[in-house]
Amino acid sequence: MSNCSSVEQPQALMLGEIYHAKDVFDRLCKSCCVKQITNGTRGQFLDDCGSGTYNNVVAIARNIDSIQFTGLFDSELIAKLPSSVKFICHNGAGYDQIDVKACIERGILVSNTPFVVNDATADTAMLLLLAALRRAWIPQSAVRNGLWDNTRPFGRDPKGLTLGILGLGGIGSAVAKRAAPFGLKLQYHNQSPARASVMSRLNLGDNEPKYVTFEELLRTSDIISVHVPLSARTRHLIGKKEIEMMKENIIIINTARGLIIDENALVEGLERGKIWSVGLDVFEQEPEIHPGLIKNENAILLPHIGTATIDTRKCMEVTMLDNVKNGLFHKQLLTPVPEHAQTAR
Template sequence: MSNCGSSEQPQVLMLGEIHHANDVFDGLCQSVCVKQITNGTRGQFLDDCGSGTYSNVVAIARNVDSIRFTGRFDSDLIAKLPSSVKFICHNGAGYDQIDVKACTERGILVSNTPFVVNDATADTAMLLLLAALRRAWIPQSAVRNGLWDHTRPLGRDPKGLTLGILGLGGIGSAVAKRAAPFGLKLQYHNQSPARASAMSRLNLGNDEPKYVTFEELLRTSDIISVHVPLSDRTRHLIGKKEIDMMKENIIIINTARGPIIDESALVQGLERGKIWSVGLDVFEQEPEIHPGLMKNENAILLPHIGTATIDTRVSRLADMIFESALRKFQN
């Protein structure tokens, strides 16, 4: 499979299955020596790192699902990596699975694929938003059980409602572009207002999102869509206190990271009727989902499929990670 000669040859370590873009991966294997791991345990991986098994690995390419058998690339794992490792290429947006500070201290450069996921994730956010407005799970589950007219609740129209975008980065901006044609009023909160150049690229004219404080976004939005990265600062950024500040019948969408929202507080908000509905693609303890969400008919739930399109996974993410690994390897 890989272009491996002597045992001393520099190598790329691929962590995780290749479900798509096999031709791209085969091309990488033809160019450099590649080792691939698709299963095991964290303990085994740490032992192998310390035993010299990967002593010639220069670059590590990893898929998100590899966390199942390596665990998070935290400071303990980074400390065990052989000194030969100079690059980690992460196939996904965000760095919550990798301790970048620990990598920097070891002289390891880290790359990810932030921009290629924007469109697919924004599409998923809009899918969840529209479904949450209509509380779509109720009629869908009813019709699958042979029921019809008397099981259809009235939904809400997007036109005229205020969408609060929490994090107007690449994905948040892509959501703004998609939301404007539905007649939603747009506002956003970042740590600081977006630059004029970034706003002009949205090309929304009079529909340009308005900058508001975090508290104002909570108090005045009819819908809140979460698009901030997970960090110590944003973990449980939305909890009971924040939900209490929101409008009655608020709709909450999260396609970012589950732990940004306190899931227990979210369930309580749904159960007491403060929250109209939620649309979630990510969860605090995924793949485990809070039982209160599973049983609540006003929760639209997806299994973290934000980037799960053939176009994104094959044409964009895989190409970028393998090209990045090869480029790092050859430098």
């Protein structure tokens, strides 16, 4: 699809469908030239990039589902983009599908959709946390099979347990605010302690999250909730060695990225009882799920629905499209990824 009246005018390229912010997309299409692709193959997309089809494209917007016909925005694809491309606007808080280093080398700025995903993802983390505490899959599956009290296990109360938040960013902070009223004691680990302004916004008084080292968080938490971005540093950040450091009957929640946890180690810990239960919205090889997780009744599993509400998905699309518009008309992005700030220093 294209609304372009002249190939000479600056263009935006929309990769994937707009499902919720159709009104915003329509306004963008009226204000500038927009091409849209909703199907195809990676090979075709690379060929089109090389043939001059997108030579006047300045900003690219991409929904996550566009990976089905473009593949990853890796160094190979980035190298094929026309020199006119200055902005890539990603619909998602996590942007590990994009090689930002390769973009920086070509003078391309990348944006994501932080902030707007915080509440929905934190709600999902709390849903998983409470369900994991009660090992909720066991009674739920039992009652669906016509069974009652004799199959219902005892769960655990959150009050008095220590929640270790791995990554006190936007989502981790939103989890802390939701967890505090349940009586959970809060601690966290970042690469460095959170700024005083972050703690002030949390406004949790005596239950302000305590900064601890990574090892201390592993050794002293009753529940660990993962909220760090995926990078070379965090890939398999939690593996067999780290699980061994944890308390007996540890509960692990992950709404970040599946590759942050070694699933083989996770399954092994579940099977031998070291891990009480897990609550997972993300997996190493999505959409494939480790068979050891599927069959384990102490695993609460969701199919990566952390931001899957109508309200949040619309906000994400609006943020992506606003970045496109700002890039085209003001030559800058509203929510550039942190790597660009680091490069500018």
